[in-house]
Amino acid sequence: MSQSASFSSDHIPDISGFYPEKWTIKFVNEGAANLVFEVRLPPSPPSTTESHANGHSDIFQGHLLRVPKAGAKTFPYPELLQYWDSTITPLFPPENLVQHQLVKLGQSPSKVITILDELLAKAESGRRKDFRDTRVLPDAQYGMLIEDMRSQNPSDYFVEFKPKWLSPSPSQRTRCRNCAREAYRDHLDPSHHKAHRLGILCPLDFIACRSNRGSLENVLKHIVPASASPSHRNHLADWLRTNSLLPLLQQAQAKHDPSQGVNLELAMTLRDCSLFLRISTPQDGTGQPARIEAKLADLDKKNAAKKKKHWEELERDLVEGGFYEGKEQPREETDCLLERAAN
Structure with a gap:
C-alpha cells in the first residue's frame, strides 16, 4: 500500500538525522506485520546536529521503534495513527493506552532501514521460523515510536x-x-x-x-x-x-x-x-x-x-x-x- 497521507508531515521528527550508523540497536520482537527495536543514541555535544538542537536528542527515551514489515499488506502508518486518534482513543482513558508518535525514516533508500535489515539478518537464528528472512518494508517512509512498557528497574x-x-x-x-x-x-x-x-x-x-x-x-x-x-x-x-x-x-x-x-x-x-x-x-x-x-x-x-x-x-x-x-x-x-x- 502507498505510504502517502493527507496530512502535514512538517512537524514529524526525521530520525535519519540522528546518525543511525552510530545507534545501539536491539531487536526486541515482531509480529506478522511489524518489527520492534530498542534504540539508544550515543552521547553527543549540544547542537551537534539540527535535530539535537531542536530538542529531540532524547526522542528514543522510554520508547521503542516500530517499523512495518515487507509483504504484510497492512495500512500505512499515518493511516493507522489517524484511525487510532479518531476511533480508538475515544473508547478509553489516555492512561490506559500505549502512546504512539509518528517518525520519518528518511529518504529512500533509507539508511535507517538498511541498518535495521542488517540487524535482522544477524538475528535470524533467534527469530520464529515462519518470520525468518522477512525484512523492513523497503520503501517505508514512516516508523512509529511506541511507549516502552517493559520493566525499567530490577524490582519492576x-x-x-x-x-x-x-x-x-x-x-x-x-x-x-x-x-x-x-x-x-x-x-x-x-x-x-x-x-x-x-x-x-x-x-x-x-x-x-x-x-x-x-x-x-x-x-x-x-x-x-x-x-x-x-x-x-x-x-x-x-x-x-x-x-x-x-x-x-x-x-x-x-x-x-x-x-x-x-x-x-x-x-x-x-x-x-x-x-x-x-x-x-x-x-x-x-x-x-x-x-x-x-x-x-x-x-x-x-x-x-x-x-x-x-x-x-x-x-x-x-x-x-x-x-x-x-x-x-x-x-x-x-x-x-x-x-x-x-x-
Whole structure:
C-alpha cells in the first residue's frame, strides 16, 4: 500500500538525522506485520546536529521503534495513527493506552532501514521460523515510536497477555467464542493432545475473577510466570479483582459485536488487542504503595475488506459445526468457564 497521507508531515521528527550508523540497536520482537527495536543514541555535544538542537536528542527515551514489515499488506502508518486518534482513543482513558508518535525514516533508500535489515539478518537464528528472512518494508517512509512498557528497574514486574473475547457471543450457549474456536482448531488437528486443549485460558475468567476465586486462580496460573515474587503475584491479583480497564474493554466489545453488524473491523480489532501491565515497586524504603500501569496495545486497524470472508466463514463453521454448544463429533474438551459452570 502507498505510504502517502493527507496530512502535514512538517512537524514529524526525521530520525535519519540522528546518525543511525552510530545507534545501539536491539531487536526486541515482531509480529506478522511489524518489527520492534530498542534504540539508544550515543552521547553527543549540544547542537551537534539540527535535530539535537531542536530538542529531540532524547526522542528514543522510554520508547521503542516500530517499523512495518515487507509483504504484510497492512495500512500505512499515518493511516493507522489517524484511525487510532479518531476511533480508538475515544473508547478509553489516555492512561490506559500505549502512546504512539509518528517518525520519518528518511529518504529512500533509507539508511535507517538498511541498518535495521542488517540487524535482522544477524538475528535470524533467534527469530520464529515462519518470520525468518522477512525484512523492513523497503520503501517505508514512516516508523512509529511506541511507549516502552517493559520493566525499567530490577524490582519492576511486567506481564503481557491478550484478553481476547471478554463478552460471550449472543449465539453461544455452552462455550464462549474463544473456546469454541479452540475446540474447532483441535477438531481440525487431532494431533493436539488433551494437555493443549485444557491449557487454553478461557477469557471469560478475566471478568469472573472479580468475584470468583477459582477464575482468579485460573488467570494467575496462566499469566504469572514462576519467576514472579509473591508480592508481584498479590499485586496482580488485586488488580484483576478491582481494575476498571477489562470491564471497559468488555463493554466496547459487546457494543461492537460483529453479530450486530456494527463496524466489523473495530470489533475484530478490540478482540485481538494486547494488554501490557507493569508493576513498579518503590526502592527507596519509604513504604509507598506499588504503582500499577495497565495499557492496551496492538489496536491497529484491521483490513476488513481482505479478512471479512475468512471471519464470516469461521463463524459459520463454529455455528454449523456445533462448537458453541459442544455438539461437535467427536466432542473436544475445553476449559471454558461456561462448561465448568454447567457441570
